[in-house]
Structure formats: structure tokens, C-alpha cells
Amino acid sequence: MDFNDTAEEAAFRAEAAAWLKDNVPTQEELAGLDDIAAAKLWQKRKYDAGWACIRWEKKYGGREATAIEQVIWNQEEAKYDTPGGVFVIGQGMAAPTLMTWGKPEHHERFLPKLASGEEIWCQLFSEPAGGSDLAALRTKAERDGDDWVINGQKIWTSGAHYSDYGILVVRTDPNVPKHKGLSYFFLDMKSPGVEIKPIKQLTGGANFNEVYFTDVRIPDSQRLGEVGQGWQVALTTLMNERAAIGGGGAGVNVDVAYRIASEVMIDDKPAIEDSAVRAKLADWYVQESGLRFTGYRSMTAMSRGEIPGPENSIGKLVGAPKTQEMASYCMDLLEMSGAIWDDKLSKEAGLLQLTYMGAPGGRIAGGTDEIMANIIAERVLGMPQEPRMDKGMSFNEVPTGSN
Amino acid sequence: MNFEFSEEQELLREQARGFLTEHCPPTAVRAVLNGDADHDQALWQKIAEMGWTATVIPEEFGGLGLSYLELVVIAEELGRAVAPVPFSSSVYLATEALLACGSTEQKEKWLPLLASGEAIGTFALAEGNGRPSVKSLNTRMGANGLNGRKIPVADGRAADFAVVVGASDSGDGASWYLVELDQAGVSREAVRTLDFTRGHAVLEFKDADAELLGGEGAGWAATDRLLDRAAVLFAWEQVGLADAAMIQARDYAMGRYAFGRAIASYQAIKHKLASMYVKNTLARSNCYYGAWALNTDSAELPLAAATARVGAIQAAVFAAEENVQTHGGMGFTWEFDCQFYYRRAKLLGVNVGSEGYWQDRLITAYEQNNAA
Numbered sequence: 001m002d003f004n005d006t007a008e009e010a011a012f013r014a015e016a017a018a019w020l021k022d023n024v025p026t027q028e029e030l031a032g033l034d035d036i037a038a039a040k041l042w043q044k045r046k047y048d049a050g051w052a053c054i055r056w057e058k059k060y061g062g063r064e065a066t067a068i069e070q071v072i073w074n075q076e077e078a079k080y081d082t083p084g085g086v087f088v089i090g091q092g093m094a095a096p097t098l099m100t101w102g103k104p105e106h107h108e109r110f111l112p113k114l115a116s117g118e119e120i121w122c123q124l125f126s127e128p129a130g131g132s133d134l135a136a137l138r139t140k141a142e143r144d145g146d147d148w149v150i151n152g153q154k155i156w157t158s159g160a161h162y163s164d165y166g167i168l169v170v171r172t173d174p175n176v177p178k179h180k181g182l183s184y185f186f187l188d189m190k191s192p193g194v195e196i197k198p199i200k201q202l203t204g205g206a207n208f209n210e211v212y213f214t215d216v217r218i219p220d221s222q223r224l225g226e227v228g229q230g231w232q233v234a235l236t237t238l239m240n241e242r243a244a245i246g247g248g249g250a251g252v253n254v255d256v257a258y259r260i261a262s263e264v265m266i267d268d269k270p271a272i273e274d275s276a277v278r279a280k281l282a283d284w285y286v287q288e289s290g291l292r293f294t295g296y297r298s299m300t301a302m303s304r305g306e307i308p309g310p311e312n313s314i315g316k317l318v319g320a321p322k323t324q325e326m327a328s329y330c331m332d333l334l335e336m337s338g339a340i341w342d343d344k345l346s347k348e349a350g351l352l353q354l355t356y357m358g359a360p361g362g363r364i365a366g367g368t369d370e371i372m373a374n375i376i377a378e379r380v381l382g383m384p385q386e387p388r389m390d391k392g393m394s395f396n397e398v399p400t401g402s403n
Numbered sequence: 404m405n406f407e408f409s410e411e412q413e414l415l416r417e418q419a420r421g422f423l424t425e426h427c428p429p430t431a432v433r434a435v436l437n438g439d440a441d442h443d444q445a446l447w448q449k450i451a452e453m454g455w456t457a458t459v460i461p462e463e464f465g466g467l468g469l470s471y472l473e474l475v476v477i478a479e480e481l482g483r484a485v486a487p488v489p490f491s492s493s494v495y496l497a498t499e500a501l502l503a504c505g506s507t508e509q510k511e512k513w514l515p516l517l518a519s520g521e522a523i524g525t526f527a528l529a530e531g532n533g534r535p536s537v538k539s540l541n542t543r544m545g546a547n548g549l550n551g552r553k554i555p556v557a558d559g560r561a562a563d564f565a566v567v568v569g570a571s572d573s574g575d576g577a578s579w580y581l582v583e584l585d586q587a588g589v590s591r592e593a594v595r596t597l598d599f600t601r602g603h604a605v606l607e608f609k610d611a612d613a614e615l616l617g618g619e620g621a622g623w624a625a626t627d628r629l630l631d632r633a634a635v636l637f638a639w640e641q642v643g644l645a646d647a648a649m650i651q652a653r654d655y656a657m658g659r660y661a662f663g664r665a666i667a668s669y670q671a672i673k674h675k676l677a678s679m680y681v682k683n684t685l686a687r688s689n690c691y692y693g694a695w696a697l698n699t700d701s702a703e704l705p706l707a708a709a710t711a712r713v714g715a716i717q718a719a720v721f722a723a724e725e726n727v728q729t730h731g732g733m734g735f736t737w738e739f740d741c742q743f744y745y746r747r748a749k750l751l752g753v754n755v756g757s758e759g760y761w762q763d764r765l766i767t768a769y770e771q772n773n774a775a
Contacts, residue, residue, distance in 0.1 A: 001472055002405050003695045009404060068404050258769070275763060282762035285769060286714040290685025293406065293692050300406040314681055370670070376680050377673030381653050384668040 005072070012069050016076045019049060024080045036120075036162055038083035043117025053091055053115040060107065061115030067303040071296060086159060090114045090121030094167050094186070096240040101184070101224035101233050110165070122163035122189070123241075124154040124211060125234065129400065131156075132371050134169075135178045135231055136390075136398070139213060141170040141185070148172075148185065148223075150193075150216040156365070160196045160209040163189050168218075169234050172227055174396040181395050182230030187218045203357045239308055241366050251355040252326045254285045260330050260347060271333050280329060287322050291315055310379035316362075317372040324359035327352050406691060408472060416476045422453060423484040429740045432600055435487040436743070441561050441593070441602020447488045451520020456494055460502070465515035471698040475639040475690070482643030482719075482751075485743045487600040489523050489558035491754075495636040496629065497524025500566040503632075504579060504617030504625055513564070513581075525562040526633075527553035527606055528626065534760055537577050537623045540570040548588055548610035549580055555594045557754060559584075559604025566616055567608070574620015580613040588612055598750040600743065631708040633755050635693035638708075638715035641751050642687050645715070648722035648744040649679040652729040659731075672729060679722045686714035706772050709765035716751075716758045723748035 005013055023045055030038045046052040047061055055070050056062025065073070095114050098106050113119040130137030139152025150170060160166065166189050173181035187194075193216035198206040225233040258281060261272040271277045294314060302308065330352050331338030340346050341353035363369050377383045390398040408416070426449050435443050450456065458474045460466020474494070481490055498517050501510055501524075516522035528535050530542065531554055542551025549569060556565065564583045571578040584591060588611030594603045617625050653676055656667035666672050693711030696704040723744040727734035734741040752758065 001408060001691065001695055001698075003692070004699075005404060071404065254769075258766075272766070275759065278766040279759060279762040281769075282709070282713055282765040283717075285765060286689060286710055286717075287685060289692065289710050290688045290714055293688035294684055296404070297406045297688055297691065300404075311684070314684055317677075318681060318685065370674070373674045373677035374670065376677040381649075381673075381676055381680060383653065383657065383673050383676065384665055386668055386670060387664060 009068060009072060012065075013072045013076060016051070016073050019051060020076055020080060023049065024082055030083065035083065036086055039086045040117045042083050043087060047116035052117070053095070056095075056111065056115060060111035067299040071299050086120055086162070087114070087117055089123050089159065090119070090165075093123060093237050093240050094121040094165070097167060097184075097224060097233060097237045098186075100236050119164040120159065120162060121186075122157050122160045122166045123237070124157055124160075124166045124168040125237075126156045127153060128155055132368055134234070135182065136400075137169060137171060137182070139168075139170045140174070141172050141183060141218070143172075143220075144217075146220050147217040148183075148220060150185075150187075150213040150218060152213050154211040154213075155199075156208050157196075157211050158208045158365070160189065160211050161198060165189060166211075167237060169230050171395065172230070175394050176228075177392055178390060178395045178398065179231045180228055182234070183227050184224045184230040184233035185218050185222050186224065187216070187222060191216050191218070193217075201361065203354070203361075238367070239310070239312070251323055251358075252330060252352060254281060254288055254326075256348060256351065257281055257284065257326055257330050260333055260352075263347070264333050264335075266333075277333070284322060284326055287318055291318055310375050313367070313372045313375045316366060317369060317376070320359065320362035321369060323355060323362060327356035327359060331356065408476065412472055412476050415473055416480065419455075419477050419480040420483070422449075423480055423486065427484040427486050429743070432485050432487055432743050433740070435600045441558065442489055443487045446486065447490075447520065450486075450488060450490065456490070456498075456520045457518035458494070460498060460514050460518045464510055465518040467518075471635075472694055475636065475694045475697075478636050478639035479643035482640030482747075483647045485600065485644065485647075485747050489525070489561050489602070491633075491637060491640065492525040492558040492562065493517060493523045495633040496526035496755075497562075497564070497566055499632050500524075500526060500579065500616065500625075500629055503629060504621075505581075509581060509614075509616065516563075522563040523558060523561050525556055525558045525565045526629070527556045527559070527565045527567045529553065529555060534757075535568075537570075537575065540568065540577060542567060542569040542608065544569055544571075544578070544580065544613065545610065549582060549608045549613040550610060551608050552605065553608075554605040555596060555603040556591075556606050557601065557603055559591050559606050560593060560602055565606065567606075567613065568622055568626055569613075571620045571622060574618065575623040576620070577622035577626065578619050579616040579622040579625055581616040582608065582611055582613045586612055596750060598746040600746065601750060630755055631705050632697055634708040634712040634761065635690070635697045635704075637751060637755050638686070638690050638693060638711040641715035641719035641748070642683065642690050644744055644748055644751070645679070645683045645686065645718040645722040648719070648726040648741075648748070649676065649683060651741065651744070652676060652679070652722070652726040655730055666729075675725050675729065679718075679725060682714070682718040682721050686711070686718035689714045702775070703772065706765065706768035709761050709768055712756075712761045713758060713765055716761065719744075719748040720752050 025042055043052060050063050053062045054065040054073055058064055091114055095111060098110060125134060127137045127139060139150065139154065141148040141150050166187055168185045168187055169182055171181050172183040193214040195212040197210045199208050199210060200206045261277050262270055264271050266274050298308065298312065334347060341350050343350045346353060378385055427446055431443055431446060454467055455477050457466040458469050459471060462468040501513055513522060517524060530552060542553065551569065553567065562584055564581060567580045567582050569578055569580050588609050590607045591604045594605050596603045656672050657665055659666050689711045693707045696707035727741045727745055730739060730741050733739050
């Protein structure tokens, strides 16, 4: 155990830091660009210099870095406020699935453009009737020559409106139990018959969508895994999703909370002198620190060849509710002004209110708190599943709310 | 960077777990629970023979000269086994106090005895209810010796000597005194705590023979430093205990049926167990940080120690409480072993400072780190 860099790691860190110092985009460079254009500018710059997706093979744009080097790179990049976020699904979820289940021609065609940020991907999994019970999804695919014809509806699809490609799970056989009748594809989001409708969120923003499929044709060559093997392929995506979404350290963290508690008063003394406030901050520090080192421990395990397992669910399970609690508590510290959400009037330019309003999404997206807890109990601790009413039943006989 | 124990350290863990499974089964804990002894003397002797008490003591003083990474592995296994021995008092506190502040003469006299387990040491800070502070110290050196009263002192009856924190008129307001306990100036009586498997005492000093350990008026800063180091080691015991309590709850829930199925299949129980796993995992990862900081004498030790300690207190107390709850009525009986964890988790949760005390120290250390 050594929390310090080895000589090689220190050299890598120095190289990364030096490159970042000279290449992080300035405010002037980003002026006038929307979030996606700004993110693409930064991603392309990293790609051209060999700093994108650094663990990937060199031929796809990576540098075959170690898991620990990834940690070091993340630490160094986090020292700057850089644009990003839109590539998480493509690079963090679609790409590992392509690597595991795709053919060499898929790798050559898609991985470099995922790394460079030229193409953005979205994830078409959830449906109105298939959320936590994802395998209950109904969108169907029927074979027609070399193509599959897709009809149905997806929902909660983040970034569908600006994505080039999507990963898709559909039902290819309704006459077998639900997990056995699924298949996995990827598709061009510009395909005829794909219709995207934004969903307005309680934050007021509209980052996610309903996606409708009407006789959308997908070539069989864009299938990942065998027909009927879609659930297994989807699990590869979901495992990586939990690792990619991680601890939710962005937004309100202990540093922000400490700053606020130092500035606002309780009984004419800085709030940070109040023992109850200190206790709260200490607990959140324990969680942040614990998640950071848990992540590092799994990096060490990965550098020994282990694959990310269900234990990675802990990041989201702890991080998402923590973010909500911290934003809520910091607003309480502001007392009556805590309700004000105005970039000019609010402390931290409205970060607390923005974070609080967005926090429920974090506790739901990519598996709810409750599903995450089930995964830990069942897949880490080995406890049995709840009895299922649909066990062994063919999908078309499973009871639903509509019949 | 490398965030795991070495293969040798993992081997040591296996050996330690095997040893304690054989020599410290639940029946051994129960024997102390039901009996009058302050600890399991036979187990203590075997532990000393294994060399665990000598782990970090330098070879020149009869120790093994190993690192703190070996010691935390042993600590975790002792916590897992709820071992009824004076290991924490003698190793995490008395040995550390001597290593930190002892004169060559004091080290030469005591460290070999501590290493071999022939002597037991302890640390005496508390003087009753409330958070100890330098102003609250009433123990003091007079013209004829040390006077005062310390309560509770872990292993106070078994110990051969205590490192006693007394008031001082100079320096930071406190001094450490090394006091041999088998003398006319010292009286000691058993104090019952909620953990019947760990002996405690009240110590009274009346003109007791005592010698300075470290500088006059340097005792409060030394106490702070000692508690940082001990906090990491106690935290590892707590993490071991928390893991054992979680496993006990899981195993019981798998075998206990209600309404026609294992209670482990109910989400109410699964989510309880998932909460234990989460707290235990965060605490363990923070304990890695603490172990590294302790082992390297890092400037981050105060922050790392407090972080490890707060997380470990919370994990151990939660796991112990909810383990009883998972067992239902059986968990509340004297017959079942759930009580071992329940008692020990609360004892460990206060004995080198409470959750609130360490939360406060954590934020103080965070402030100092940011200022540096």
C-alpha cells in the first residue's frame, strides 16, 4: 500500500499536468460555443494529443495507460474547469460494450470517433413499461431479410436529440420468459422512423427525451451478441454505467459547504463554529473520502486484471442522496434566503438550488437507490431475490397494469 | 500508487484469522462475559507468543520491527473476533506512548516487556463524565507524588503501568506520567462497563511514585498525537467488528423463514444489509488512508485518522445495532452472540473519543490542511 506516486507515476503526472497547463481551453476560446461545441472542442484537442480515453488501445486513439494512470489523469484534469459530460454514455458505456461484444470492423469504425468526440452516443434502454424492471421492455424487433424492423417507444433517453448513435435493447421473442427474448443493437439516430420528443424536467431543463420507433430498419450487422442474448449484453453496459456515473462529486461538495458555512452566521458567529454544522460536514467528508479511496482500490484491482463488478454500485448509491442532502443543508444555512434561486443574488451563483432541483434525477437515473441497494444485497452479499410473479412465464403472459 | 495490502500482509491476515478462529471462538468470548476475569489470560499469552504485541516495536527493543500495515491487519482480525484481551491498551496506547515520548532508559525497561507480553500497559486520560480537556484535569504531581483519580481506565486492573495524563503549570498545561500500578500510592477497583468482555478500572493516586514520560508541559500535544495514531488502529478493529456483524446478520437472514420464505429475500432486510455494506466499505477505504498516513508519518495523519475513526464508529455501531434487529427476539437474548458486537461496538465508539469528538477533530484537521 502506497498512496504516493512511484517514480514512473510521478513522471506521468508531470507530463499530464504540463500538457493540461498549456492546452486547457481558455474562456476566450469557449466564448460563444454551446455546451456540446465546447465539449467537442476539448475532446478533439485531447484526442489529437493522445490524451482521450487513455486506457484504450493506441489504434483507437488511446495510449494503453494503466488504471492508476487513469486515476492520475482524472486528478490532474479535475484541477481545471473543463467542458464535458456529453461523452459519458458513449465512451463509458457504449464503447466497453462494443469492445466486449462487437466485431473488429465495429471497433475500427466507431471507437476512434467515440474517443475524438466526433460522434456522440445515447442509451435506448428504459421504456414506459420497463424502468427498474428493465427486462419488461416491449419495443419489438422483427426480422426482415438482412434487417430488423423496430416498433415501439423508449423514454428517459438523455441527449437523444444531439446523439449520432444509440445502443438499443429490444424484444425479439415475446413467447419466451422475459430475459430470454431480448436482443441488443446499435443504430444511427438519423434513421428514418426515429422520432425524438423532449421531456421537460422539474428543473425546467429538457435534457432527456421520449424516442419513438416506427418501422425503423436496423441491419443485422449492427446486432451485438446473439439473438436472445440481449440481456447479457445489456449487463455489460449497466456494469460500466454504474462505474461511469460514479460518485456524483460534481456540484455541491464539502469544499463548497465549508465555504458557505464559513461565510454565513448562526447567532452572530460563523456557522462553521457550530458543532452540529461541523458534525454534518465531517460525515460528508467521510463519504467523499470513502468513495474516492473505494474507487482507487477498485482501480488497483482492475490494474491486476479484475473487471468492475456490482460493488461499483456504491458510488451512485452514496453520491446521489449525499448531493441532495448537502444542497438542502447548505440552503438551510442561508435560512430565509436559501429559497432564492438567482444567479446574481444567490450564494455560489445558484449552485445550491440548481443542484437540489437536479438531485432527484441522480437518485433515479441509471438505477434507483432502491435498485442499487438490491444489487449490493443480491450480487455482492449473495442474498436471494424477492419472489417474482413472472418467473418462468413467457413474456406475453406476464400481468401488467393495463390488463 | 497502490491501494491494496501486499501478498505477505494478506498471508498474515489468513494466519491471524485462522489463529483466532481456533483460539478465540465465541465460547471464549462468552467465558469472559459470564466470568469474573478481566480478560482471557490464556488467549493473551498465545497472542504474545505469536509476536503480535511486538509487531511495530523496533528489534533493538525486542520487537519485530514490522510496519503499521501489519499491525492494522491484526487489529482488524482482533475486532472481527471480539477478542477479550488488553491488546488495544497495551499496543495501540501504551506502546505508542513509549515509542513517541519515552527516554532511552524507559524504552529499554518497558518495550521488551511489552513486546513479549510480560507487561501490560494502559493509558489513563478520562476523569469522569464529559469530554476531557486540559482545563478539566485534576490529576496533578505534588511534592510527594502523583494525586488524582482516573475513570474509566481500560485494563486498569491487569496493567503493570499506566501512562497518566496530569495537569501541569507549564507548557501546554499537561504532562504525561509513567506510573507503575502495583504500589502503595495506587489503588484500583473494577468498574463495570457495558462490555463485560473487557475489564475496566478506576485508578486512585495518593502520593504515587511517578516519573515524567516526555517533557514537562508537553503532555497535551502528545495526547493529541497519540490519539491520532490510536484512532487508526481502533478504527481497524471497528471495521473488523462491523464486517463480522454484517456477515452474522446476513447468514441469519438467509436461514430464518417468515411468511414462507427466507427473510433475506425481503427488501426491508436486504436494504438494511446493503446499508451495512456501504458504511463498512466507506469506513474500510478510509481506514486504508489512515493506515498509510500512520505508516508513513504523513502530515495528513490528523485528517486521515479522524476520517477513518468517524467512519468506523458509524459503521460498527450501525452494523451491531441492526444485526440485533435482523435477529429479532433471538438477538435480544443472552444465549445469542449478537450481544458481543453490540457491547463492543459501543465501547469502541467512545473509548478513544466519541463520534462527535472525532467529527470536530476531522473538521479542524481539514481546516489546517487547507491553511497549509
